[in-house]
Amino acid sequence: MAVVKVSLGPRSYSVHVDPGGLDRLGSLLARRYDTRRCALVTSPRVFRHHGRRAQASLSRAGWAVETFITPDGERVKTPTQVAALHRRLAGARLDRTHPIVVLAGGTLGDMAGFAAATYLRGVPLVHVPTTLMAQVDSAVGGKTGVNLPQGKNLVGAFWQPGLVLCDPNVLATLPEKEFRSGLAEVIKYGCIASPALLARLRTTLTRGTWPGAQELGRWIVECVRIKARVVSLDEREGGLRRVLNFGHTYGHALEKTRGYGKLLHGEAVALGMVVALDVSRRCAGLDAVTEGSIVELIKHCFPDLSFPRVTWTAAAKAMGADKKTTAGRNVWIVLQRPGRPGVFTPVDADVRRSIERARHVWA
């Protein structure tokens, strides 16, 4: 059990990484909030696996719980779903004091987090992430949002949770494909901030087994620590926080051109990192051996993933709609070496070459 603090002045909060902690959700929440009424937002799949336990834990601690089960996935991460959730929250007459507890993976967490950010101009939000992706990344940092036809997360708000509970044990019920998707973000954190984490990942994963609960807990804590540090220094992505987008520029473009949901977010980021590593070698001096070894680690995590064929025109258009675009140019996060990220704006020709080479290397 580890507690990582995200320091943001009056918006500070703790991330509890606690195996079996789901059974302690109610009492943890009771220590944080004065009221004893809350909303529990979850998906049909997650509710089937963990819903009753979450409800029971909350009830034991005296909480009256309104449960809202709503579909999950990139294709339903839309303004329409937010509006539907808003109507249900208002229908249950939840007020500004009642926390919204989101027991879900990253996409539903983003959507329900945005609903919390905007219901009654903002109500308390608690994340209980149920995927590796959400535990190491999306549940921490306050980014919420939904997709538009023109791009991912184009609508949203910065809204910090008041509490985050990561229970690594719940990951046991995660489909393997989802688990692998989360590994992409773990690798990302290794790339941008922790060569030691990269080494641990390599040691464990190339053994051909999955990590045990203890090892997994360590990875989560390390990622959360990195994210907490970055977010504390740059809450609203004025500069430093952009390093978290390593692998995301082309990753988002892939997700968009393939249609949200066809490719998992982590799968897209994995391929996006392969491209970003090539851009890094080309433009930021990353050495080829290091590049190769990280690419091998990524390939090891995604053995069955194929690199989609997307025309340059479509990819360039999709990258142009990315909200990190400033004045029409794409900003890439590159690595000088693991743990030393930078910001670079490559010319189109280099990006194009890197995509070609990444596809070749991946095959």
Add this chain to the structure above:
Amino acid sequence: MAVVKVSLGPRSYSVHVDPGGLDRLGSLLARRYDTRRCALVTSPRVFRHHGRRAQASLSRAGWAVETFITPDGERVKTPTQVAALHRRLAGARLDRTHPIVVLAGGTLGDMAGFAAATYLRGVPLVHVPTTLMAQVDSAVGGKTGVNLPQGKNLVGAFWQPGLVLCDPNVLATLPEKEFRSGLAEVIKYGCIASPALLARLRTTLTRGTWPGAQELGRWIVECVRIKARVVSLDEREGGLRRVLNFGHTYGHALEKTRGYGKLLHGEAVALGMVVALDVSRRCAGLDAVTEGSIVELIKHCFPDLSFPRVTWTAAAKAMGADKKTTAGRNVWIVLQRPGRPGVFTPVDADVRRSIERARHVWA
């Protein structure tokens, strides 16, 4: 020409009250922002009267303007309209540096302000309010939002503009009914913070003429000063800011039960203030003579307005859905005397009596 500063640390901004200032919009904006591309959001009616002048002023100062004309009114202040505007902003590939300039009254200002608060997780927002209501109240303070079937402004965000330009001259094209509606908020500011403003209003309005541009400008500056002070002390409505809701508890309930748009916001607030003044006399020691004289002033501004018949059950239900409700009880802003507001939670019987008496007094 007066400039009122809203002091909110890094989110501070200026409100320019400037007769004829619409022609200086472009240069004012150019002093505030580095980019030279912006969105102009306005309604068909406002565009007809002022759109070309706003566009010309922006163009003269070197701005590339994307104009979005969208319907205005409480009935279209909905999540659906926000989503539509988001898609249009994304379609025009506006990025995080481009300000959204809202040339509109209060309802469209709220809706487009919310769109700015949530597009790309928040982009710069400039209000150029075109109604008295918006100039004295809604354009300042950062409240944005839209309505749900369950109540007004139940979805929204706090999002401060970077600049506000109030040009009293544009009010000349305002329908008289809209102008009267705005007077309700001016009276509200007099009630909660400025006996001197109440006296000025009485002197001018009971003369049977409308105020000249100079006098009107003075009212606007006085209201904006009061609002700026309140908002600076309590940005997110933790306490003090609630005084701005004087007349709004029953006012919102009237708007809701009559159906948004049937009764203008100011008309509902006017009647809500008559009820709140009675509650104030009953529960907060407001003397009956003062109460009577303010009610007379309100009646003077709304000679043709009738007090809608709403059953107690319907009103109580509507007030229960107001987002100021905490733990099921309704908080009222009451006056001990003009300029001395307080917070009170009356019992239902008193509220009921006050509504009955207000209807009687109004008739």
